[in-house]
Amino acid sequence: MLNDRNRSPADSVVHATAPRRRPGAVRAPFAGLRHATGWGQQGAHPLARSEENARLFDYERRIKSAFDAIVPTLKRVSALQHEEQFELRAQDLARERLGFELPEQILADAWVEQLDMRRLFAWCVFETYRRFCDEFFTTDPLKSDDEAAFDQFLQECGFHLLDVSPCSDGRLAHVVRYVLRLPYRMVRRKSYAGALFDIENSLEKWTETELLRFREGRPNTADAPTRYLKAAVYHYSSRDPAHEGCAAHGSDAAAAARAGLERLLAFQQAVQNTHCCGASIDLLLIGLDTDTDAIRVHIANGAGEIDLHGMIEARDLYTQTQRLTAQQARARIETRVKEAAPDVPEGTQRLIARLLENNLSQIEYVRRYHSEHYRDIGHAERFIGAGKGFEEVQLRNLTYFAYLDTVEEAADDLDVGVKIFSRLNVAHGLPVPVVIRYDYQGHVPGARERAAEHCQRVAQAMSARYADLIGRGLIHMLMLVRDCAAGGSIEVLGCSVTEQEMWESH
């Protein structure tokens, strides 16, 4: 395990001081921003949940600051490397700024030539990630108060599952818990480049979901007249539409929306054609402005057809309802949805109205804590997450997702990720940190061993594909698995930063 020796119970929550901005990448958008406790209620939107916003911001700031403290701390460690009692002073600094100690062996080897900053940087990112995971799975910091209530609400709206496929861009990783303010455990999330989700994989999930209803009555019995709701979330940039939109669609918002709709319709048709007896699903297409986190919901008509031009902009609703009472504001939203989608079942209208209302809190969140728009409107991910799992990543611009079974199939997505990090990290001499992770169902015999083999295989394929960068120490990999059925934390299998002996000593 990474640095387990140095952990005390008090360490289990990641904490660190906010670092200064590093040139070349907007990675520390929290420096100089007001703290969660520092702002008043004046001007708050009547439907914005200020307390929840404060809690969510505190978490976001804390986690990202922990990652962003690494570079300034290592700069200071670097400056010390040829001084007296270097190792002692470096460890003091690391403990104070990062909350953990650095691996002794890397420090001890510094006198020979110089400190291996690439390895040290990667090690710190991985250790910070590990501590972030431990906190997440131990204390559940993003728990929603209304999980059961949401399940109930969803069924009242006519749905037994909400399955969301956002783009795998790191700027959408918070879409469930932050942007839409939904309980992350109650919503299926699978991210794909350009929101172009895998139809065969979605069909499998549909099959699984329906069988659960038939066999176990979960979440409701199969005779309940509810439907499977599939949502795709594409994205665009209001500040710099030509450059900071979705890379998979050449920053063309209309093309991204069209492609998302086509994929949704293809999945619907696949369900209808594969299964008889009126099997079908409902569809939802959402656009996200990644600069402000405002959503637009594309509305279907009574026949279930979605018109790409007919949409409700949460940003407009925010302005229109800003000076009303909460009750008036809510009524206005409902009226707007009813007008835009008069033929749509009442339950669907209720769900859309709820998503729009929820999003007002997030619009408020960005305005309050990040000014009119995020400072990091472009990519500023801290690491690449490759594999399956990553339930703990519910934060914006933390992780570039490469949801994959094999490097062979996901080579294009991985190449995009490595390219993004070439700009963010490699251009500054820092390596690309890649977390390879496979979750498994612990109750399935041999599943853990297969997940571990899977990690190894993907790491090997990465090594073959990016041999040059790896050879120069510019890609480092952390391999881990997690028993998602048991709900425990991650299990670290290995890491390219450390030799085996060193690995075991931490």
Added chain:
Amino acid sequence: MLNDRNRSPADSVVHATAPRRRPGAVRAPFAGLRHATGWGQQGAHPLARSEENARLFDYERRIKSAFDAIVPTLKRVSALQHEEQFELRAQDLARERLGFELPEQILADAWVEQLDMRRLFAWCVFETYRRFCDEFFTTDPLKSDDEAAFDQFLQECGFHLLDVSPCSDGRLAHVVRYVLRLPYRMVRRKSYAGALFDIENSLEKWTETELLRFREGRPNTADAPTRYLKAAVYHYSSRDPAHEGCAAHGSDAAAAARAGLERLLAFQQAVQNTHCCGASIDLLLIGLDTDTDAIRVHIANGAGEIDLHGMIEARDLYTQTQRLTAQQARARIETRVKEAAPDVPEGTQRLIARLLENNLSQIEYVRRYHSEHYRDIGHAERFIGAGKGFEEVQLRNLTYFAYLDTVEEAADDLDVGVKIFSRLNVAHGLPVPVVIRYDYQGHVPGARERAAEHCQRVAQAMSARYADLIGRGLIHMLMLVRDCAAGGSIEVLGCSVTEQEMWESH
């Protein structure tokens, strides 16, 4: 398409004369053997279906002879290459011996240096395969007369699906239709090296199967007290046990049986742990002697536990019942099963007795047509089949299966295949023919395009992994897809033998 121009309706059935045996590989085991029509009924086992045997042998001989005619024909073509009117004479020869013409351009280029025999050989294998597929999907030569009756029988025995995972060794490819004499369309077959089937994939199939019962009442409704039956088929060699057994288990029959049983139990436990309400499956472990096609069935006790030492050998039953009447023989088999497995449900006993009885026909088949054991007791596959599909391959030692999504995951299996063909082909200067194939569900939108991309991706990954052999013209690849929902024939996408122009001209 491969050589479509030269096809006439009469060509659609593969026909060719039996070739002479080629040194170095026992690939033409039909030369000199009696033909299907040439033998009498004396000494036939009372339960052996002689007519079916004759039909099956006729098919096996015809298909394999078509493949085995390639080398002797090309030898003669080679001898002609510097003579007058070479192209004309070569085409006459090919038409007469192989039933199709050779690609003009390869012949036309012969005068420059010499005939490119590697390309020509690969082209002929692929064309023969294509014609074999066309026949299979057009005329259904292995159709069983009793498909509906088998479905009924299986349900009466207490099962709604028989899912068989044999070893991917080519010597087991005929296990469903020949060895067990079952209708191949009614049995799920997925082959894996060492019969070590994928548990997650099997769980998906279980889920699909149960949902079909709940939603559509197929093959029966979910309240019928039937079970999902999973069978694993491992193998061994009675003639050369130390060398010609299962490579994945080091030719150790006991180890192969143990591994098969462990995998079965793991799948059973996975179903039980993943699904509640008493979900489970029944298990069947079968061993196959690949020299004689005699099976052994391992018997479970009433608690469902399989004892690896308690088994019924079909070979013994064959001898014990050889001189009885059909009725007596059938009764003897039933008694033997009842004695060996007294606590097992009566339906399971009936199914096992049926499988044993069916296998007697196959034992007879080998004795009649191939003498006491096959002449090709070792590997003698004609091509590697990589991908998913290959429903048409129901013949022994025709295809080395590499059931795969990606080269990355199946690298070990592919390496074994390439190694086998290094001995069979490369050692004689001939290339390894690899058919890359993905079946798709035509009613799922975009499925064909995804299958085609899949083929391309796997071909690229093969090219990277076996760059040296490919560079020397010692691996050739044929890429194809098939709409398995429509039940049509294969669609050829491309082939490494031919440039695009040439490809289109055929």
